[in-house]
Amino acid sequence: MRCLESELTRLLRPRIVPLLQAAPLSLVFLVFFIVPLVLTMIVSFWDYTDYALIPDFTFQNYQEIFEGCVSRLPDLCVTFKTYWSTLKFCVMVWFLTLVIGFTLAYFLRFHVQTTTMQIVLFLLCTIPFWTSNVIRMISWIPLLGLNGLVNNGLLAVGLVDQPLEWLLYSEFSVALAFVHLYTLFMIVPIFNSMLRIDDSLLEAAYDAGAGGWQTLVNVVIPLCRPGIAIGSIFVVTIIMGDFITIGIMGGQQIASIGKVIHVEMQYLQFPAAAANAVILLMIVLMIIYGLTRVVDVRKEL
């Protein structure tokens, strides 16, 4: 009997220990990620009235989202228009943060000579993050408003006769705020990728006759691909789901898919909001899948 017991513990033990070690994180993951996600999926198939949620299994919520979307083509339905608007911001901001982020990371890595200076400048980049998201957005308003600093300045110099209206509560101001808020999410992973590029590789490229631009295209960018992919995932997922920045900086006039979900929740139309959330999730996952197909992100981790 005793023999059998020890045999059992011998068999079980090596499996139990790693499972126990992984348990706390798995539990957190389960409670705060898997369960809400599954609940959202379930609720997205429920029915609802103005005052009640009715457990059910119906595709009605999904049908309503895409109602007339196919039949009215080439005119865009509300859902398609909203997605189009969100995607447009997404691509535009992704491109801008990528260019700015890459340039700044490049400067930090290859033009700043000492490590101390690199750290100092890097911390400088993070200073805006010492204040909250909302404050950073709102602080644009006195700058960009009709009587804001920029307009007053332009009027004073005489470059314009009338204050520019498109500076604030416009697509411009939304994009500006996005770029301002999220460029750091590009800088960090790209900078990290660049730190792994050995200086001798750049010398080898120089020895092989590569000019600055050729080195950038043939050596630096390919080696930064994992960093670019990770930064892109950050920026794309944040912008696809955003409703606060678009709300504040767009003067509540610009549609976004995050905002649609937000409004539906305010009207207690939870099943409709859940259905929208599931669709958004699918689209974001598809984008991420596409990115990971282009770049092997695991290399970076």
Place this chain on the structure above:
Amino acid sequence: MDRTGHCRLTDVSKRYGDAVALRKVNLDIPAGHYCCLVGPSGCGKTSTLRLIAGHETVSDGSVTIDDVRMNECEPAQRPTAMMFQDYALFPHLNCLDNVAFSLKMGGVSKSERHVRARELLALVHMEEYEKRLPNQLSGGQQQRVALARALVTNPSVLLLDEPLSALDPFLRVRMRDELRRLQQELNLTFVHVTHSQEEAMALADMVVVMNQGEIEQVDSPQAVYNHPASVFVARFIGGHNIFKADVVSLQGDSAFLSSGTGNFRTPAEGLVEGQNVAFAVRSDKIVVSKQSGDAGENAVAGRVRSIEYQGAWVKLGLDADGMDELTVVLAEDIFNAGPVAIAEAVVASWQTGDIHILSGDGS
């Protein structure tokens, strides 16, 4: 065909701010020679290599290759190619594209550059690995690819920066043979930086010993070993015992020297009475006998401190008055004919002809 790849450095100095890396270096490497630059770290050997490559610019003096001034030329404009210390292979490119890289930069079409790159991979026996990425190769294989990459542009001077230091000792010896074979086959000038005198001895036609930004000696390996020019060279190259003594008197061809260690008789060779000189005796030229009391001429009394068996050789370390250590290397059979034990009193002696006077005061 005339050999090309004649490198000449004339009065070359290199300063980094206030620090002087090279001081008026003159070096003439004939075409087709295998030249090894050796010296301790910080002696300027790598700076010299990088100046020839064009990765650094000279502060003073000139660098010419085949009598063409190279001072202002970019690395790619020079008939040189560099092989970097850790190979510096591009991790995102496979072997073929790594080798073809400089051709790609030069605008050679894809098919053409791949044909050429395959030729080079075949030269270093790596043609089967053309699709592999560098991190899928062993150190020795990476080195071959790096070699092929450096050779792809048909350089007349190949510059190697500590090419063997990243390899394990066994591979190092094998790659050494291979480097030598390639150099002879391709008939190129090789300039090879190393901190290992053994490597330099094994490979070079021409050894350049450097110290503190200056060249101490340029010679064939045999000459460097048998006639080290200075105390530094004798120490660095190893296998030598260095003695310091005062000249007591001169008689005909002989000089009689004396120090706290013993009394010596050396060739006169322009020595002056009262002069403090340093001389070297190769540790394999010294014989050891069991004998106590006064040692006599060209002999030093001491005690055995260590015995190291090295196969064909036995290396003895002796404690002698006024010296750090006296090293004696004996052939195994000679040692066995009269074995000594640790702490035994012995006398080490040598012939006058085995003494080599060194320049410099031996400090």
